[in-house]
Amino acid sequence: xxxxxxxxxxxxxxxxxPSGATSKAYVSGLKYSNKxxxxxxxxxxxxxxxTMNAKKVEKRGPKRCIAAIAIVLVCLLLSLLAxxxxxxxxxxxxxxxxxxxGHLRLVGRNFIDAYENSNSxxxxxxxxxxxxMLINIYKNNQDVSPFHKETQIVAFSEGSIIAxxxxxxxxxxxxxxxxxxxxxxxxxxxxxxxxxxxxxxxRVETVVxxxxxxxxxxxxxxxxxxxxxxxxxxxxxxxxxxxxxNSAYPSNARCLWVLRADADSVISLxxxxxxxxxxxxxxxxxxxxxxxxxxxxxxxxxxxGSYGPSYNLTFVSSTNVLLVMLITDATERYPGFKAEFxxxxxxxxxxADLTAISGTFSSPYYPxxxxxxxxxxxxxxxxxxxxxxxxxxxxxxxxxGIPLNSCPKDYVEVNNVKYxxxxxxxVILSKTNKISVRFHSxxxxxxxxxxxxxxSYQTNDPCPGKFACNTGRCIAKTLRCDGYNDCTDASxxxxxxxxxxxxxxxxxxxxxxxxxxxxxxxxxxGSDEAECxxxxxxxxxxxxxxxxxxxxxxxxxxxxxGSDExxxxRVDTVSCKTYTYKCxxxxxxxxxxxxxxxxxxxxxxxxxxxxxxxxxxxxKQSRIVGxxxxxxxxxxxxxxxxxxxxxxxxxxxxxxxxxxxxxAHCFQDDWRRHLDHRTITAYMGLLDQxxxxxxxxxxxxxxxxxxxxxxxxxxxxxxxxxAELSSPVEFNKYIQPICLPDVTHDFxxxxxxxxxxxxxxxxxxxxxxxxxxxxxxVINQTVCRSLMVPNDVTDRMMCVGVLTGGKDACxxxxxxxxxxxxxxxTLFLAGVVSWGEGCAKRNKPGMYxxxxxxxxxxxxxxxx
Numbered sequence: 001x002x003x004x005x006x007x008x009x010x011x012x013x014x015x016x017x018p019s020g021a022t023s024k025a026y027v028s029g030l031k032y033s034n035k036x037x038x039x040x041x042x043x044x045x046x047x048x049x050x051t052m053n054a055k056k057v058e059k060r061g062p063k064r065c066i067a068a069i070a071i072v073l074v075c076l077l078l079s080l081l082a083x084x085x086x087x088x089x090x091x092x093x094x095x096x097x098x099x100x101x102g103h104l105r106l107v108g109r110n111f112i113d114a115y116e117n118s119n120s121x122x123x124x125x126x127x128x129x130x131x132x133m134l135i136n137i138y139k140n141n142q143d144v145s146p147f148h149k150e151t152q153i154v155a156f157s158e159g160s161i162i163a164x165x166x167x168x169x170x171x172x173x174x175x176x177x178x179x180x181x182x183x184x185x186x187x188x189x190x191x192x193x194x195x196x197x198x199x200x201x202x203r204v205e206t207v208v209x210x211x212x213x214x215x216x217x218x219x220x221x222x223x224x225x226x227x228x229x230x231x232x233x234x235x236x237x238x239x240x241x242x243x244x245x246n247s248a249y250p251s252n253a254r255c256l257w258v259l260r261a262d263a264d265s266v267i268s269l270x271x272x273x274x275x276x277x278x279x280x281x282x283x284x285x286x287x288x289x290x291x292x293x294x295x296x297x298x299x300x301x302x303x304x305g306s307y308g309p310s311y312n313l314t315f316v317s318s319t320n321v322l323l324v325m326l327i328t329d330a331t332e333r334y335p336g337f338k339a340e341f342x343x344x345x346x347x348x349x350x351x352a353d354l355t356a357i358s359g360t361f362s363s364p365y366y367p368x369x370x371x372x373x374x375x376x377x378x379x380x381x382x383x384x385x386x387x388x389x390x391x392x393x394x395x396x397x398x399x400x401g402i403p404l405n406s407c408p409k410d411y412v413e414v415n416n417v418k419y420x421x422x423x424x425x426x427v428i429l430s431k432t433n434k435i436s437v438r439f440h441s442x443x444x445x446x447x448x449x450x451x452x453x454x455x456s457y458q459t460n461d462p463c464p465g466k467f468a469c470n471t472g473r474c475i476a477k478t479l480r481c482d483g484y485n486d487c488t489d490a491s492x493x494x495x496x497x498x499x500x501x502x503x504x505x506x507x508x509x510x511x512x513x514x515x516x517x518x519x520x521x522x523x524x525x526g527s528d529e530a531e532c533x534x535x536x537x538x539x540x541x542x543x544x545x546x547x548x549x550x551x552x553x554x555x556x557x558x559x560x561x562g563s564d565e566x567x568x569x570r571v572d573t574v575s576c577k578t579y580t581y582k583c584x585x586x587x588x589x590x591x592x593x594x595x596x597x598x599x600x601x602x603x604x605x606x607x608x609x610x611x612x613x614x615x616x617x618x619x620k621q622s623r624i625v626g627x628x629x630x631x632x633x634x635x636x637x638x639x640x641x642x643x644x645x646x647x648x649x650x651x652x653x654x655x656x657x658x659x660x661x662x663x664a665h666c667f668q669d670d671w672r673r674h675l676d677h678r679t680i681t682a683y684m685g686l687l688d689q690x691x692x693x694x695x696x697x698x699x700x701x702x703x704x705x706x707x708x709x710x711x712x713x714x715x716x717x718x719x720x721x722x723a724e725l726s727s728p729v730e731f732n733k734y735i736q737p738i739c740l741p742d743v744t745h746d747f748x749x750x751x752x753x754x755x756x757x758x759x760x761x762x763x764x765x766x767x768x769x770x771x772x773x774x775x776x777x778v779i780n781q782t783v784c785r786s787l788m789v790p791n792d793v794t795d796r797m798m799c800v801g802v803l804t805g806g807k808d809a810c811x812x813x814x815x816x817x818x819x820x821x822x823x824x825x826t827l828f829l830a831g832v833v834s835w836g837e838g839c840a841k842r843n844k845p846g847m848y849x850x851x852x853x854x855x856x857x858x859x860x861x862x863x864x
Contacts, residue, residue, distance in 0.1 A: 095170040100183050101293040102209035104130065106161040108202040115156040116228060116260060127153035130163045133204055143182035147171040155292040157321045158263045164293040183209040210295035215287065216327055225255035231267065231343035241326060241336025248333035257324040258292055261343035267322045268368060271313040273338040279304040282331040288315055289323040290372050300372065300446050308618040308631035312448050314368035350376035357382060357456050363439055363449025370449040376439040382456035388435040389455055389472050390414065395423040396448040412450065413438040427472025467492060483511045518780040520750050566592035571601045581744050583607060593745050597823035614739035614827040630771040632687045635756045636736035637817060638771060640683040648689055648767060651757045651816025653829055654737050657728035659862040662815035663832050664711040664721040677702040682725060685734035689758055689769050696734040701726035706861050717794045719834045719849045722861050738819060738829045741852045747830050751778045753800055753820050755833060759812030767812045776801050779845050787843050796853045798831050801845030809833045809846050818848045
């Protein structure tokens with residue numbers, strides 16, 4: 001029963017005398033003359049000695065030779081000495097500018113509000129005292145004092161008082177390492193770090209110094225873009241980059257926001273809008289520090305590019321201060337950011353003793369990014385007649401460039417095993433009724449953290465009525481030995497007896513026979529495809545043919561489908577075939593899928609024309625936390641069709657300002673009669689069906705609908721339609737067109753594609769409110785026909801899904817996009833949601849209209 005899815009230094013410039021087009025390249029200090037010298041003007045007394053006149057030949061004795069050698073040696077020694085002196089004074093002793101940032105902890109003085117204002121007399125008075133104390137500390141260190149150039153106190157905070165400073169040094173190259181060591185171990189001496197003030201004594205308790213953050217060391221240091229903000233109890237305070245949102249942030253800027261909260265509070269900071277220059281284009285970035293001194297060792301995060309509105313950009317401080325810094329270069333400028341912050345009580349205890357049958361716990365302040373410098377322990381105890389287990393549902397403890405094998409920085413430790421990185425749901429079992437979970441974060445670079453639950457289970461039956469995976473996951477017993485890895489560690493597929501519908505892999509796993517020779521390594525050891533391989537020194541073509549390896553990339557189509565020439569690292573002009581890309585000048589290319597990949601492969605550049613499509617403005621996509629909800633602006637071509645009676649009933653895809661693509665069957669009612677297009681409203685830029693009045697959403701009526709003339713409403717062959725909007729839409733960050741593939745565009749077996757829609761989240765269930773996204777893969781067409789009724793699958797359909805089931809489009813997704821991420825981060829419309837046998841059933845993949853097969857018809861109707 002079919003379900004139809006409704007609801008330059010060191011360079012010399014040579015001067016050439018002008019001739020014709022004059023050259024203006026000159027060499028400073030060099031003069032050339034094109035005049036011939038007067039040979040009669042030679043000095044008197046200079047005599048040429050003709051060699052033929054024996055009497056006139058000059059005689060050279062041994063003394064003259066020795067003298068000449070001595071002169072040469074002296075000159076050589078002098079040159080070496082000069083070179084050494086130049087090296088010693090100019091290079092070896094060349095001064096290096098070093099800047100250190102850090103803080104001092106002062107005791108004997110109480111913090112007052114005036115110390116927050118760097119323009120107050122109280123601030124200036126204390127800053128002078130602290131600066132003298134710090135310089136006195138430097139004077140006691142011979143590796144530091146000779147090279148000190150300048151010091152400035154920049155801020156104060158509680159604790160008793162913490163003074164933040166930077167110090168600049170000019171140090172010879174060979175002394176740099178000694179200076180680094182000295183600053184890393186600098187100590188406050190009792191004498192140098194003491195200041196008598198009236199009847200009390202102020203003393204430096206500790207000094208901390210770090211090399212200045214390399215990201216900002218070249219940035220200008222001024223106060224023209226500096227702000228100080230203090231949170232108010234129960235009030236959310238907002239701040240933005242200069243000019244936001246009406247103008248872009250300034251170029252070559254260094255902006256600072258000093259954020260403070262009351263003592264014994266912490267700060268929660270959220271970037272609600274973030275749109276900076278892309279990370280791979282320029283050097284604009286924002287850094288957040290868990291201190292008022294910009295040191296790399298206390299940086300919580302570095303941000304650049306653009307983030308969607310729902311991306312988790314909330315950070316929590318470990319104390320009552322945060323520093324936000326914006327650095328920009330002279331290239332492109334962008335809108336910037338809007339942020340808000342508030343204060344909240346500091347957690348007195350991190351971790352807990354949990355005694356119950358079950359319960360939940362999470363990293364501090366989850367789902368906000370956890371603070372730095374945390375050590376939390378949860379001691380979990382379940383009833384004595386049971387055992388304990390912990391399931392992590394969301395787990396994000398990743399840092400860029402950090403190896404995950406030893407988890408040296410942030411981690412969760414359970415049963416003496418450390419876990420870090422980004423993981424899907426996993427379970428940890430205890431052999432007793434107790435289990436201890438420790439969470440640790442270092443002083444820099446934080447992440448979203450984790451949410452977890454603890455449970456109890458029977459010793460002899462950890463999964464009542466189900467199969468217990470080695471991971472601790474419980475699955476239905478029917479999933480045991482079915483060829484699918486349901487446990488994630490494949491423990492449900494070990495020690496199995498293969499049935500007549502299965503074949504045994506070399507590694508012992510049993511897999512469905514229909515996967516044999518389907519072009520995918522389903523066994524994991526390649527044994528299901530081994531017998532399908534070509535003989536030695538041969539390669540397998542995409543169509544299954546075998547050809548000698550020597551014929552690959554020889555400029556000839558030996559396979560018969562061009563696959564031996566399609567990915568050779570070069571682009572050749574070849575004779576035109578049905579599978580070769582044709583340029584506008586009628587030349588055909590050997591290259592597969594050349595359109596809009598950022599390379600001009602056609603001699604007329606037509607492969608890169610009309611490529612203002614398939615782009616997402618938000619460079620970062622949200623990590624899924626507990627679902628498959630899409631982010632705002634993540635799929636800017638998604639369209640929702642509505643009627644007054646039914647609300648959302650079908651999806652569509654925006655291909656231009658005026659046209660959308662959908663499924664033909666969307667425009668007929670339950671009795672297969674044509675729907676009146678005048679009753680349909682198209683919504684663009686929509687994320688939440690309950691928020692259609694959002695300012696990012698545009699709605700249009702339909703001027704006309706064109707269904708494919710050969711659409712078969714029984715077989716759903718040619719299930720495609722185009723609709724013209726009543727008026728053009730305006731493109732922005734939330735509304736953009738998708739790229740349409742060429743008729744020769746190939747979406748190979750196994751390639752991951754994305755389907756999106758508001759359809760039912762389970763068969764016969766209700767539609768989703770938030771736009772859903774799902775990653776699925778292209779399935780071999782032969783395998784697909786063996787799973788479905790063979791004649792039902794035509795060349796204008798593509799089979800996409802997950803044969804294990806559980807992932808599929810469903811009712812209400814019809815007409816929506818199936819998209820592919822291609823070269824140059826461009827997305828193409830691969831298919832249109834069409835039909836399927838139920839939803840997400842095992843071995844019943846979804847069927848999609850193949851857009852490339854109907855590309856010519858779309859062009860004919862829309863001009864796109």
